[in-house]
């Protein structure tokens with residue numbers, strides 16, 4: 354290289370040499386020297402550049418990994434604080450995480466969960482919307498958003514779920530969440546499709562999911578019937594293959610039997626279903642159909658006959674309640690007189706006593722009892738078998754644990 358440099362610097366004259374007797378003048382050795390030199394300088398610069406950029410990249414990655422590691426450490430201590438029940442502390446730690454500008458979706462998801470726990474639903478939605486608008490959002494963010502869409506008005510959750518499902522078509526969690534969200538937004542057929550796919554996946558909680566599949570079939574059948582499509586009844590019957598004696602399905606059949614004048618069949622089904630699943634809502638449904646068809650005596654007879662076979666205090670309540678409704682004061686009074694003292698002191702029976710005394714003209718007693726009932730949190734006779742949720746009406750899905758057909762009447 355030094356030789357070439359010398360050549361270029363001190364001898365800019367062309368080189369002369371002889372070839373086959375001819376004298377040749379040429380600059381080629383000089384040009385070769387120049388280009389060689391340029392090549393060497395260029396490759397040297399290239400090396401230097403690559404060393405510098407490697408160093409920069411490594412330093413950045415080290416800094417970034419350290420930052421991510423710190424963020425993950427903070428996140429797990431925030432989760433611990435949350436499990437201890439210290440939501441304030443958890444929020445404080447997660448804010449530190451966010452300040453580190455960690456790119457992990459876990460931080461955003463946990464922050465959204467905390468916002469939900471502190472009832473800042475709007476903020477939780479905003480955080481999740483940012484997360485799910487990414488090209489391939491994390492499964493957990495999509496699941497949480499779908500879950501929120503059951504309580505809040507978030508119909509765009511369906512589209513987001515569909516997109517995720519196109520990439521992750523065999524995730525049981527996603528199928529399950531999509532079936533529930535589609536049901537919420539009245540997309541019955543799509544909900545049934547996802548639930549059917551979920552049931553085909555091995556090792557999944559079959560019983561609960563079969564129950565939910567029954568509920569979806571029922572919902573679709575009910576909608577068909579309401580719009581005048583008789584095919585709906587097939588779906589309602591099919592729902593009972595997946596959840597035997599599913600309360601709303603049984604009720605729908607009872608309604609049809611009574612309408613067709615087949616009271617015996619309706620009563621038989623009600624009794625059979627009640628003996629299997631103890632769902633008092635079936636009895637109430639039969640009562641309503643019989644009263645609508647102007648057959649109150651049939652309803653009273655049904656209760657009395659059933660009580661002879663099943664010793665259930667709730668049956669006494671239903672009978673006395675029906676008698677009072679029909680203004681049959683004396684037989685109602687007889688039932689209330691016969692029940693044991695501890696039962697008479699329960700809210701449902703005290704309510705009946707109040708109605709009875711006001712029917713008989715003693716309004717003060719009735720008024721006092723009603724006031725007491727209202728002060729004690731009204732009338733919650735319906736209780737979830739699974740999570741113990743209490744409410745004033747039957748619902749096919751528990752509003753708290755979302756169990757299917759888990760609500761039963763309780764006289765306590």
Ligand SMILES: [Zn+2]
Pocket residue numbers: 737738739740741742751752753754755756759
């Ligand atoms: Zn429940």
